[in-house]
Amino acid sequence: MPPNTPLLDKVASPADTRGFNASELKQLADELRAEMIDVVSQTGGHFGAGLGVVELTVALHHVYQTPDDILIWDVGHQAYPHKILTGRRDRIRTLRQGGGLSGFTKRSESEYDPFGAAHAATSISAALGFCAARDAKGRDNRVVAVIGDGSMSAGMAYEAMNNACETTGQLTVILNDNDMSIAPPVGGMSAYMARLVSGGGYQSLRHLGKSMARVLPKPLQEAARKAEEYARGMVTGGTFFEELGFYYVGPIDGHDMDALVPILKNAREIKDRPVLVHVVTQKGKGYAPAESAADKLHAVVKFDVVTGQQAKSTAPAPPQYTKVFAQELIKHARLDPKIVAINAAMPSGTGLDLFGKEFPERTFDVGIAEQHAVTFAAGLAADGMKPFCAIYSTFLQRGYDQVVHDVAIQRLPVRFAMDRAGLVGADGPTHAGSFDIGFMGSLPGMILMAPADEAELAHAVATAVAIDDRPSAFRYPRGEGTGVAIPDLAAPLEIGKGRIVREGTTVAILSLGTRLAESLKAAELLGARGFSVTVADARFAKPLDIELLLRLAREHEALVTVEEGSMGGFGAFVLQALAEHGALDRGLKVRTLVLPDIFQDHDKPEIMYAQAGLDAEGIVRGALNAMGVDNVSAAGAGRRA
Template identity: 65%
Template sequence: MRPETPLLDQVHIPADLRKLSDEQLPQLADELRSEMVDAVSVTGGHLGAGLGVVELSVALHSVFDTPHDRIIWDVGHQCYPHKILTGRRDRIRTLRTETGLSGFTKRAESEYDPFGAAHSSTSISAGLGMAEASKLAGVHRNVVSVIGDGSITAGMAYEAMNNAGGIDARQIVILNDNDMSIAPPTGAMSHYLARLVSGKTYRSLRETAKQLNEKLPKFIADKARKAEEYTRNVFNEQGTMFEELGFYYVGPIDGHDLSVLLPVLRNVRDAKSGPILVHVITEKGKGYGPAEAAGDKLHAVAKFNVVTGEQSKSIPNAPSYTKVFGQSLVQEAENDPKIVGISAAMPGGTGIDIFGEAFPERTYDVGIAEQHAVTFAAGMASEGYKPFCAIYSTFLQRGYDQVVHDVSIQNLPVRFPIDRAGFVGADGATHAGSFDIAYLACLPGFTVMAAADEAELKHMVATAVAYDDGPLSFRYPRGEGVGVDLPERGSVLEIGKGRITKEGTKIALLSFGSRHADCMAAAEELEEYGLSTTVADARFAKPLDTDLIERLARNHEVLITVEEGSVGGFGAMVLHHLAGSGLLDNGLKIRTMTMPDVYLDQMSPARMIEVAGLDQAGIVKTVFAALGTEQDAALRA
């Protein structure tokens, strides 16, 4: 039964919200929170972060003239209340489903989403660009970047603030502090001071004093400036860092108290110049008991029972690849004290948390700082350690210059376990691991592997430990393994050598990574059509097993490469070798199967594979297309 929401029922767009009185807004926030909990219980998704910004979402849309004013949410996990308030309530129960709403902000979805965000720490840079574009166009517009305490750990946020402060941009940043608790607000005095320093009177007096200072001798002016800074910092020592970057700091304030939020945001809105940072303290999971009690504040959930908070999770048939990686790394580290684990704010998502439980002194979570993580790993490798820098494929893109410059050029043996390789389902295009094969296999000296199943992943962990001749990566998908038996311990693979998993004579299916099981199933189906089929697991995109590839090319009429990655990856490497070897000159029918050259929106992983044509049916169809024969005709023959 859905919650009763009489006020929320009146709000279809933010203009409706702005018709309500301040006294009505706490009730609206309560109804919005209930609606969000009910909706996410149906769809699953990110819950805790959104619950923490319900009052902030209401306040922002009440104070600012959206969509003319811009609100940018960073990362986007907390955008569900914003979506409900901006004309998407009727579709909120389609979150993260095929043809439904994205789980993140998305420009194509609504005019109230001025900037798409699913990777972190981009909001201040984007907001600064919007603010300056409005200035150049002669348009008065408020631009508000809402950034979390995790996102603000990334260097990009400080680069943007340094730029904004340097040009005295008219930009507003809301620091949503829901975890670090840098400086919790303490009672009425803190709230009074926040209203005071954000107000027009104080700011105008401060500007007058600054202008007066310019006319005073330098010695006296410096003393006056320092006295003013000291006075503010006695009450607000937290703001010093932001002030040094050129931002006017306000806070900290209680992000769940609308009687504080509204006047402060109005004061900030009416300020005439300069970048301003408002420090807001919120609580993830606020207002929903099971979320407040959970260790992770129910950050990301499956469908759940609203009353109990119990999630409807399926029972896995096989261990997840992430778990197999973490356990395998622990096993290897028990015999090798040089192994260290590095994560960029995703220890649980990458399996580094498993390693951290066993070896806390050898585990490093550097925060949302992929660039730093890569170069940090390079520094450890330069001193003889064996860093496993575990970063999702989509997030490793953020550290690509460091991969090239600090790791590859110096040929340092950094190991990159790449989780979430390939399609990821409900998180859509922003989180898909699409490009790592292409962007790593092109680098000189890089060894690039992909696991066909969970047993192969164990072997690749062991191989990575043993390999010290340069950088190495191994990729594996999200979710469960395929159910193969796991060896007690991984074996070291011969570098650059694949394997034949099924022998045939006419068709060759050469798989790289996660689509191997579909190749095996396709081969069985092709045999029913009378097409004798070989299946090979390449294991390596670099160095290629050229002997294996040449054998397949010479001894088969059709060669199909299959990978869950973008164009320009493994198939391109194979084609490049075959062309250079002259093996494309004698009638070989070859096709490369990759992810389609488009960004696929959210849908189930299985559906994504089907749409991409990388499943069993797609492989069989590609074989018959290469032969120039219809499947029905082949079956009749």
């Protein structure tokens, strides 16, 4: 049953909140939190971060004249309450579903989303861009960036703050300090802020200041309060931000509406230099199961509101690819003390939380700092260690310069485990691993693997362990494997060698990665239409198995490549090789099936792959197109089995 929300029901846009008094704002926050809990229990999605910023969201939209004033949310995990308040409540239960609302801020979705965000630490840089544009146009609107303390481990945030002193107009940065990003944050800055806010010295200072103020005459109490604020800034790190050119305010309780509103109003009026408001919040605030969970229920599937229990399938399921990677790496690490693992603030997302439990001294979480993660791994490799750098494909893009200059040029044996390769369903285009085949495969000396199932992933891990003279990478998707048996200890593959999994004579399907199962289904469908089909698993995008490729070209009329990646990837590598060896001169018909040249919106993965033409039916269409056969009248065409 939906929650009772009489005040929220009156809010069609943020403007409707601007006449509310303090009591009404608090009630609105309570109703907004209840609404968000009910929504995410039905849709799943990012949860804990949004619960933590309910009061902040209400206060920001109450104080600032959005959308004329620019409000930028870093990452977007915490933007669900913002969406509900900004005219999207009627669609909020379509969150992360096909044709529904995005799980992140999105410019095409609302004028209240001036900047799309799904990767961390971009908000301050974008806000500075809006400030410069505003100043160039002679406008006087305000600009606000909300950034979490977890994002403060990313160097981009400091690059932007260093540049912020150049702005001549109003800019407010809200540092949302909840001592959490997805996992507890790491690094000196996060620990520094948490330690100072909670430490005995700071608490003693506040208690002493309040005690002294109570015995002073009233005219001196205000002076004492200001002195306490100044000292608080000195103790809690305000001087650090002051040195960067910011006017520091805080720390303040991010759930105290009586404090938030007047402080934000004051910050709004400061125009001579940028302002940083340090807000302390609690991730998962107001929902007991989230408050007690280790990750504050950062992301959830559908759940029961009363118990907090998330929906689980009763049927046994194959293991997740992420877990298979972690378990295989653990097996090899037991035998080889040089194996170490690195992640960038995603221990559970990459499976390295499992590795870390067994090998805590050989596990490194560097925070949201992919560039640093890559070069850190390069340093380990340069001194004889065997680093596995486990980063989502989409996040590795942020460290690509380091992959090129610090790893590939020096030919260092860093092993890249690229999780979430291909399409990722509800997380949409910002999290899809669409481009790694192209950008990793283009690097001289790189070995690039794409296992077809969880057993092949085990072999890929073993292969990476054995490569000690150059960099390597292997990609694997989000979600479950196929249920095949996994060896007790997989053996390394022969570098650059694929395999034939089905023999035929007319059409050859050369698959890279986990579309192999759909390729085999396509072969069955084509066989029912009278075509004799070979299916091969490339295993390697680089180096290519030239011998296998030329055999397929020589013995078949048509060759179809299949990959879960963008144009310029595996299919392009195949065409290059065929052209270099003259195979295209003999009339071979070739089709390269790739992800479409668009950023696909979120939906169920199976629907997205069908839209991309990378399901069995799409592969059949590609093969028939290559053969010059109409899809409807295909029976009877081509050489028979």
